[in-house]
Amino acid sequence: MRDFFTVFKFELMGFLKKKAFIISTVIICLALIIGLSIPTIRDTFFASDEKGEGNSSEQQQEQSNNVYGYVNKNNSITNVEILKENFFIGQLNEVDSIETLEEKINSGEFEAGYIVEGPTEYKYVVKNNEMSDMSQMPFEEALKKTFRVSELNERGIEYSQVEDLIYPNVQSETKVLGKDSVSNYLYTYILVFGLYFMIILYGQLIATSVASEKSNRTMEVLVTSTKTRNLIFGKVLGGALAGVIQFGLILLTATVTYRLNAEAWNNKLDFVFDIPSEVILNFAAFGILGYLFYAFIYGALGALVSRTEDVSSSATPITLLFIGVFFVSMMGMQNTEGILLKIASFIPFSSFMSMFVRISMGSVSTLEIIISLGILLISTILVGIFAAMIYRMGTLMYGNRVKLKDAIKLLKN
Amino acid sequence: MKLEVKNLYKSFTNTEVLHGISFSVESGRALGLLGRNGAGKTTTIRIIMNLFEANKGEVLLDGNKFIRQNHHIGYLPEERGLYPKKKVLEQLIYLGQLRGLSSKNSKENALYWLNRLGVEEYKDKKLETLSKGNQQKVQLAETFLTNPDIVILDEPFSGLDPVNSQILKDIINEMIKENKLLIFSSHQMGYVEEFCEEIALINKGNIVLTGNLKDIKKEYGKNRLTISSDELSLDDLKSIIQKDLSQIARVIEMRKDFLIIELLGNNSKNDFLRSIVEKDIDIDQFSTYEPKLEDIFVEKVGEK
Numbered sequence: 001m002r003d004f005f006t007v008f009k010f011e012l013m014g015f016l017k018k019k020a021f022i023i024s025t026v027i028i029c030l031a032l033i034i035g036l037s038i039p040t041i042r043d044t045f046f047a048s049d050e051k052g053e054g055n056s057s058e059q060q061q062e063q064s065n066n067v068y069g070y071v072n073k074n075n076s077i078t079n080v081e082i083l084k085e086n087f088f089i090g091q092l093n094e095v096d097s098i099e100t101l102e103e104k105i106n107s108g109e110f111e112a113g114y115i116v117e118g119p120t121e122y123k124y125v126v127k128n129n130e131m132s133d134m135s136q137m138p139f140e141e142a143l144k145k146t147f148r149v150s151e152l153n154e155r156g157i158e159y160s161q162v163e164d165l166i167y168p169n170v171q172s173e174t175k176v177l178g179k180d181s182v183s184n185y186l187y188t189y190i191l192v193f194g195l196y197f198m199i200i201l202y203g204q205l206i207a208t209s210v211a212s213e214k215s216n217r218t219m220e221v222l223v224t225s226t227k228t229r230n231l232i233f234g235k236v237l238g239g240a241l242a243g244v245i246q247f248g249l250i251l252l253t254a255t256v257t258y259r260l261n262a263e264a265w266n267n268k269l270d271f272v273f274d275i276p277s278e279v280i281l282n283f284a285a286f287g288i289l290g291y292l293f294y295a296f297i298y299g300a301l302g303a304l305v306s307r308t309e310d311v312s313s314s315a316t317p318i319t320l321l322f323i324g325v326f327f328v329s330m331m332g333m334q335n336t337e338g339i340l341l342k343i344a345s346f347i348p349f350s351s352f353m354s355m356f357v358r359i360s361m362g363s364v365s366t367l368e369i370i371i372s373l374g375i376l377l378i379s380t381i382l383v384g385i386f387a388a389m390i391y392r393m394g395t396l397m398y399g400n401r402v403k404l405k406d407a408i409k410l411l412k413n
Numbered sequence: 414m415k416l417e418v419k420n421l422y423k424s425f426t427n428t429e430v431l432h433g434i435s436f437s438v439e440s441g442r443a444l445g446l447l448g449r450n451g452a453g454k455t456t457t458i459r460i461i462m463n464l465f466e467a468n469k470g471e472v473l474l475d476g477n478k479f480i481r482q483n484h485h486i487g488y489l490p491e492e493r494g495l496y497p498k499k500k501v502l503e504q505l506i507y508l509g510q511l512r513g514l515s516s517k518n519s520k521e522n523a524l525y526w527l528n529r530l531g532v533e534e535y536k537d538k539k540l541e542t543l544s545k546g547n548q549q550k551v552q553l554a555e556t557f558l559t560n561p562d563i564v565i566l567d568e569p570f571s572g573l574d575p576v577n578s579q580i581l582k583d584i585i586n587e588m589i590k591e592n593k594l595l596i597f598s599s600h601q602m603g604y605v606e607e608f609c610e611e612i613a614l615i616n617k618g619n620i621v622l623t624g625n626l627k628d629i630k631k632e633y634g635k636n637r638l639t640i641s642s643d644e645l646s647l648d649d650l651k652s653i654i655q656k657d658l659s660q661i662a663r664v665i666e667m668r669k670d671f672l673i674i675e676l677l678g679n680n681s682k683n684d685f686l687r688s689i690v691e692k693d694i695d696i697d698q699f700s701t702y703e704p705k706l707e708d709i710f711v712e713k714v715g716e717k
Contacts, residue, residue: 217492
């Protein structure tokens with residue numbers, strides 16, 4: 001046990017002291033601090049008296065600077081005021097003739113123009129018809145409203161009365177009895193993606209670390225100094241803790257920074273950061289076990305190659321499997337009752353992610369959680385023992401990469 | 414302490430590489446494990462170190478099964494290597510701790526050995542920044558870190574320059590005086606002759622010769638003489654012996670300055686000498702032949 005802690009400490013410190021670890025953690029944390037503080041920075045340094053309102057009136061101002069023209073042929077529209085009032089994207093100016101309209105559009109004075117040929121009929125005139133041209137719809141809406149108002153008035157009906165009937169103001173509120181997938185979606189997504197990223201990153205790092213001990217021939221010194229079990233467990237758990245520390249630091253930085261800036265955000269991101277403690281606990285349990293499960297596999301794979309450059313090819317099958325697991329879980333977020341997700345939530349290769357998605361976004365019984373966690377725990381221990389055996393066997397096998405299949409055969413012998 | 418290797422057999426993927434290796438060595442002595450490249454020296458050592466399991470045979474220490482973990486062993490593997498990107502002292506302390514030393518003792522010992530080997534000034538440098546020679550010294554410091562009672566060195570002199578070789582020689586001599594048990598493998602016979610009282614010569618997985626080096630040399634020198642003449646060339650001397658003295662002796666080898674001859678039948682040294690004197694040959698040098706280990710090695714293993 002003493003040796004295990006010696007290896008564990010050495011490996012952990014090895015990771016923590018790595019420049020790449022320090023720099024990446026600092027950069028991510030700084031980015032989060034700056035990103036989450038932007039509203040506060042904006043409020044402090046660029047505060048205008050009107051704050052939010054200032055912005056929208058500026059936008060309106062900008063929009064109303066755009067001038068559009070129209071020709072009212074045969075006085076098709078009687079109440080042009082209503083048309084102008086309901087045209088929201090700019091100023092609408094009347095011109096006498098089609099020629100004048102086209103001239104002003106060509107000279108750039110008008111953004112575009114409309115030739116009104118009847119109460120519900122017009123021609124759109126524009127210099128260059130662009131994909132993103134959005135000037136037709138607002139005019140059409142304004143024209144429709146003008147038509148409705150005048151037709152109703154003719155029949156002696158007040159337009160506003162009809163408007164209230166056709167477009168009544170509906171008020172609604174949502175009361176969620178189960179899980180609110182809408183607000184859970186984002187934090188589940190972030191946590192699952194974070195876990196995915198950590199396993200891929202640290203799995204490769206652990207595999208490379210094992211392989212480098214073989215390639216720089218430290219291995220023989222190590223395996224004659226202590227039991228291989230201490231070496232692989234110390235290495236994997238040390239690397240795992242380094243990952244947890246990094247992930248924890250990033251989460252903590254994000255949470256604390258957001259809390260400090262919540263007011264400036266108008267609490268808009270509360271739904272991301274208000275993660276229920278039950279979800280956090282399950283994430284920790286499943287996440288850490290799943291992480292260890294894969295870390296052991298990566299460690300064993302690292303022991304099967306002799307050169308660090310062979311690590312990625314040795315790890316490819318397990319990486320592909322892992323990416324598959326990630327996609328099943330991600331797709332499961334759309335439908336937590338899907339049969340694939342349910343099956344995946346009991347297989348140790350995927351349960352840590354799939355079960356977490358179900359817990360976070362769907363409804364799972366406690367028994368199911370316990371069974372899944374139990375299977376994962378036992379599998380992780382077995383994989384650990386298996387990894388130690390592979391590691392022991394792989395330590396002095398130099399030369400070509402040994403396939404996992406062959407390694408298992410050799411173990412049997 | 415007496416370490417006995419008894420009848421070791423080892424196969425790798427159905428190819429037997431050791432076919433019954435046996436030898437023994439006691440404290441205060443050094444055993445030289447000799448053999449050509451690929452003879453099975455490293456495999457034997459790895460079995461002693463419990464890195465490989467033998468298919469058959471056993472390793473005993475004072476009559477009991479030798480369990481590597483229960484002893485401090487200074488092991489210098491053939492495949493040298495430490496962490497290139499870690500600081501020298503840091504990794505030595507770590508390895509000392511793994512071998513059961515406290516952190517304090519480990520540091521003390523590491524500093525002692527770094528100092529002893531003249532590389533203390535690099536203790537806070539990353540290993541990869543050191544010269545090859547200095548890296549080897551760090552590796553030796555790592556080997557002796559626990560002040561072990563049993564020292565197993567696999568090709569310890571390979572790659573060392575003469576100055577570093579001398580440092581290692583001094584340490585080995587000191588260890589022998591301190592009654593440590595020492596095994597070292599080599600194909601450099603000079604070093605083995607210098608330290609080892611016992612040798613075990615392995616060829617193609619078999620022990621072809623084992624025992625006390627002096628006795629072996631005596632046995633090999635028996636009935637053999639060296640001779641040279643002032644007035645005759647070695648070729649002439651050789652043809653005279655082959656022509657006229659073929660009943661008494663035969664020429665085994667012609668060296669640069671003398672011939673090595675072997676006495677035939679019951680003829681003694683004096684019989685041979687008398688015959689030479691009768692021929693009126695002016696003798697420059699005449700003595701009993703003391704073979705070098707290398708000669709024995711070449712004769713046993715067959716090729717140079």
